[in-house]
Amino acid sequence: MRSNRQEEELNAATAGASMTGWEFAWLDGLAVASEPSWSYLELVRPLMRRATSVLDLDTGGGELLAELAPLPPHTVAVETWARNTPAARERLTPFGVEVQTELPSEENEFDLVLSRHGRLPVADIARLLKPGGVLLTQQVGSADLADLNVALGAPPPHPRRWDAEVAVAALQSAGLRVTEVREEHPLLTFRDIVAVVHHLRTVPWQIRDFTPHRYERELARLSALIRTRGEFVVRAHRFLVRAERPTEA
Numbered sequence: 024m025r026s027n028r029q030e031e032e033l034n035a036a037t038a039g040a041s042m043t044g045w046e047f048a049w050l051d052g053l054a055v056a057s058e059p060s061w062s063y064l065e066l067v068r069p070l071m072r073r074a075t076s077v078l079d080l081d082t083g084g085g086e087l088l089a090e091l092a093p094l095p096p097h098t099v100a101v102e103t104w105a106r107n108t109p110a111a112r113e114r115l116t117p118f119g120v121e122v123q124t125e126l127p128s129e130e131n132e133f134d135l136v137l138s139r140h141g142r143l144p145v146a147d148i149a150r151l152l153k154p155g156g157v158l159l160t161q162q163v164g165s166a167d168l169a170d171l172n173v174a175l176g177a178p179p180p181h182p183r184r185w186d187a188e189v190a191v192a193a194l195q196s197a198g199l200r201v202t203e204v205r206e207e208h209p210l211l212t213f214r215d216i217v218a219v220v221h222h223l224r225t226v227p228w229q230i231r232d233f234t235p236h237r238y239e240r241e242l243a244r245l246s247a248l249i250r251t252r253g254e255f256v257v258r259a260h261r262f263l264v265r266a267e268r269p270t271e272a
Contacts, residue, residue: 081141
């Protein structure tokens with residue numbers, strides 16, 4: 024039988040978290056994430072200064088673009104998740120950014136395509152980039168937080184392998200020239216079961232059948248482990264790829 028403390032923790036965790044875009048401020052104090060050795064934002068800044076047209080794929084709530092302002096005169100953001108689109112438009116409209124729910128249909132339109140933790144539709148990226156244009160993407164790999172799935176007895180987070188090697192092969196097959204590749208496994212430390220449950224509720228692709236009730240026993244065991252050890256550490260999976268569309272001969 025679970026203790027009253029366990030019952031209180033799991034009940035609190037099922038209350039849900041308020042989140043728009045990709046802001047996770049509610050994790051403060053409950054979980055600590057380490058970052059890759061590179062800064063995606065700092066790698067983007069010099070590219071942005073040289074660009075006159077930018078496309079940001081899966082912009083979330085527009086946090087990245089807003090932080091990079093002032094923006095090039097032709098900047099488009101794409102966000103297909105209905106929960107995020109209003110937040111993106113509210114944040115980015117003052118910067119003159121058009122937020123769309125589908126990829127642009129034109130060709131040779133952008134100097135720079137960005138995708139941080141978003142899709143990587145390689146054929147469309149190759150179509151949309153101008154000759155000499157640059158793609159910079161930071162991706163979440165298929166091994167991301169897989170230790171959490173194991174701890175809860177859940178299926179792996181992604182059925183197909185997705186890592187730097189696979190992404191590079193896809194980009195090259197689309198005709199892009201890969202110029203930089205990095206891949207790392209930074210750590211994420213959970214210090215409370217509430218943070219675990221909130222994380223799984225807000226990123227439902229981690230455990231697709233997750234509900235606190237369905238994983239009640241597993242969560243109780245993990246909660247006891249966190250109380251004993253003071254933390255539960257899992258490995259994230261991040262990789263960065265920069266690629267260019269070759270200039271036409």
